[in-house]
Amino acid sequence: MTIDSLPAGPASAAVEVTGAGPQLDYYLIGARDSTTTVEGILVEEFTRDRDFVTTGLASAGWTPQAGWWSSASLSRDIRTNPEMLARVVPTSRRQAEDAHRALGGGQLPDETLLRTHFLDHQPIASAPPLRLGPAQPPAGFHDRRVYRVLFAKDLRPDQVAALRTAWRTPAAGTSASGTNASVASGRLDGHGDQFSWDLRRVGHTLAWGLDVTALLATDATAALGSTLSALTDVLRQHGLIPVTTERFS
Template sequence: MTVDYYVILSSAPGRRTAAETIVVEEFAHAVDWTTSGLRSAGWAPDAGWRSATSVSRGMRADPRLRARVVPVTRDGADEVHGQLGGGPLPAEPALRSHFRDQQSFPASTPLRLGPAEVPEGFHERRVYRVLFAGDLPVDRLTDLAARWRPTAGHGASDPAPGGRRRVGRDEHSWTLRRVGRDIAWALDLTSLLATTTDHTIGPVLHELTSVVRLRGLVPVTTERFA
């Protein structure tokens, strides 16, 4: 599992571009790569490290708070941590020691989305959906399309960014689109597995989620539909 980093900007008038808090999060996953929980911690110069469960909820449910949230890399969080007087950012094992609470996600049987048939030459077909909160400006959508299309076989007329990749003998294809009456975004991943092993799914899901997150969206959960 990998830690995600966010910077929350100040809400004070005249300081709306200044960072005030760092939030670190880590999703827990079930054996089939769906989300089973979320752990988080936050740091601010005047409070040190503390549980950030309520902040994590707000980042996904409160548009006003989310407008102040900036997804960053670890290097970006380290730079802000130093600027705010905290020195070098602790290593990830130390950060995980501050994850004192976990938001648990209920387990559910995969829903059916699309045909159940498995193409010839494959053992299993799975469909995942990663839900995101937030909004994407047109230029960031264009950036995603340009990043994925060279290896995807998608054409310029495609309505949404998407891609395709073969990892070993497994094939993965994905599309990013608006869902829920335009209140959220979803990354839909279809994985065709050549054998009973699903070890390629986790890295592909993580990579795609990270790419979308760093464009400004906040991941909410990963569900399985087939």
């Protein structure tokens, strides 16, 4: 089985916010040489505090030769080591099941059982929110929050174009300009709450950042968590690897 044989990322990227609980993230690990043969599977789950800020990362890897092993070091490497980053492809659970079966592992365990392999938790430091933007939310809202989700890896021009189409980004772009300009943006209104987001290169173009502004008129903060999760998953489907979620205000 090869990575190239797997379906490409979706042509569209509509944000579907559901009340479903957290799900695991799946990755395929490719060969070290110029081929793209799948060697194994990586399964991850971020831990977050009550403000949805990342506090840690739990993970486990699997190969036919070694079985399951806890892999905090591998999770670090795929976000910091360019060679490892090039070998890992975000995927869906269904595709991970197909790879697990094709590599001789049989049926992929359910997520409850997979979590029992998370033995090596990687803490991720967080800081109090920075105050960016106005101190008070606009009239009609009781809370204003700004988050940034950081991603490793890169996007192709066609993937950026697909995001712009799905998120209905204005043809003229966004208000930002220069190296930190937003390349795709969107907006979602629900039950009086408003969410808007901008995707841009950050860190001297070495990473991608998704900046999400939430204006909350209700006390349903679960909708905020679901929206952050859904947006993160959309970008995973397009090949980016999430690193952390920070709160700016």
